[in-house]
Amino acid sequence: MAGKKLSPNKALIIVAAVFLAAYFIPFDSPRIAGAVQEAFLMLGEYAREHVLLCLVPAMFIAGAITVFLNQQAVIRYLGPKAPKAVAYGVASVSGAILAVCSCTVLPLFKGIYKKGAGLGPAVSFLYSGPAINILAIVLSYKVFGWQIGLARMTGAVLFAVVIGVVMQLIFRKDDEERLTDERMFKYADDGESKTLGQMAVYMFSMIGILVFVNWADSKSGGAGFGGSAVWDFIHRWKYAITGVFALGLAYALIRWFKKDELKEWGSATRDFALQILPFLFFGVLAAGFLLGRPGHDALIPVDWVASLVGGNSILSNFIASIAGAFMYFATLTEVPILQGLLGAGMGQGPALALLLAGPSLSLPSIMVIGGELGVKKTAVYVLLVVILSTAAGWIFGVII
Secondary structure, eight states: OTTOOOOHHHHHHHHHHHHHHHHHSOTTSHHHHHHHHHHHHHHHHHIIIIIIIIIHHHHHHHHHHHHHSOHHHHHHHHSTTSOHHHHHHHHHHHHHHHOOOTTTHHHHHHHHHHTTOOHHHHHHHHHHHHHOOHHHHHHHHHHHOHHHHHHHHHHHHHHHHHHHHHHHHHTHHHHHHHHHOGGGOOOOOOSOOOOHHHHHHHHHHHHHHHHHHTOOOTTTTOGGGOOOHHHHHHHHTHHHHHHHHHHHHHHHHHHHOOHHHHHHHHHHHHHHHHHHHHHHHHHHHHHHHHHOSTTOOOSSOHHHHHHHSOSOOHHHHHHHHHHHHHSOOOTTTHHHHHHHHHHTTOOHHHHHHHHHHTTTOOHHHHHHHHHHHOHHHHHHHHHHHHHHHHHHHHHHHHHO
16 A cells, blocks of 8 residues: 555565566576566556556546545445345446456546445456456457357356355455444545535546547457447547536536545545556566567467467366466457467367456456455455356356
C-alpha cells in the first residue's frame, strides 16, 4: 500500500536480489537481451494504448465510488449479507457492461471493495469485467465457431458467480471482520449527499467516457469476423459519443460539486494511482520479459507454449490455463493470439481454457490484487480460475 515503509530486513533482501540478478543473469545472451527489449517495448505499448484512455478514467471512477457513493447502498446491494441473487447479479452485470481488460477493472474493484462490497460480489465483479465481454464473445463465435462462443459465454457467466461464492465462503470470517472495522473505510458519507439523479448523471457520464472512448471496431479481433453494422457505426462516432458524455460530466461538476469535494475526489484518484500503477508497471515488465508481446518471442517462446497445449489432456488444459493466467491480454487481443496458437496445433479444449483464464487474469493484475487482498486470498482466486478453466476446457474437449 502507498505510504507503507519496508522494514530494513525486507529492504536488504530486495537490494540483495537485485544484485544477484545483475551478477548472474547473462544479459549478453541474445534471448535474454531480446526478452529485456520485449519487456520495455510491452511497457511502452501498454503506456500508450491503455493508461490514458483506460486506466485514468477507471481510477477517476474508482475515486468517485470511494468518495461519493453511498456506503450503505453498496453494502445493501453488494455486501456479504445482501441477497445472493441481487449481489452476484449486480456484480456480474455491472462488470460485464464495462467490458474492460484485466488491468482496467482493478481500480473499480478496489473502489467497491473499499466502500463495503463483500469479498464474493467484489471478486465476481473483478472476474466478470474482462471475461464477460459481449463483443469478445461474439468475435469468438464468429472466428472459432458457435461451440467455443457458447462455451465461453456460459463458462464466463457461471465462473463469475461460482468463484465469488466460493471466495465468500472460504474467507467469510475475515470479510465480516473487515466490514465491522470502521477504520477500513477511509471516507465517510456526510449529510450533503447528492440526489440519486445527480449521482446517476455523474457516474454514468464517467462510465460512458470509459466505455465509448475505448470502443473497438468489429474487425479488431481478426479478419474472420465479417463486420457488424451496429458496432462499426458506434466505432465511427465513438469520439462524438464520448464528447456528449464529457459534456454531461462537465455539467455535473460545475453545477453540483463544491471545490472541496472535487479536491477530495482528486486526492482519492491520486491514492488509487499510487497504489496500483507501480504494481502494474512492474507486472507488465515481467510479463513482457517472460512471454513478450503478441506475435513476438521473449524468454519463453510461443512455440513452446503451443507444443504443450495440443490434444485434450488434463495437463494440456492446465498449461493453457496457467499460460492464460499470466499472459496479458488487452481487450479483444485474445482472439488473434488464439488463432495463431490454434494454427500451431493447440487443441479445442485448451483453447477454451485459455479464453476463460486469460482475459480475467494477468501477471500485472495478480500483483495488484495481491496488494489489495493479500497473498492468501489472491492465491485462492487464481487457483479457482485456473482449476475451473482447466476442468471446463477438458470437458469441452471431450464433448467436441
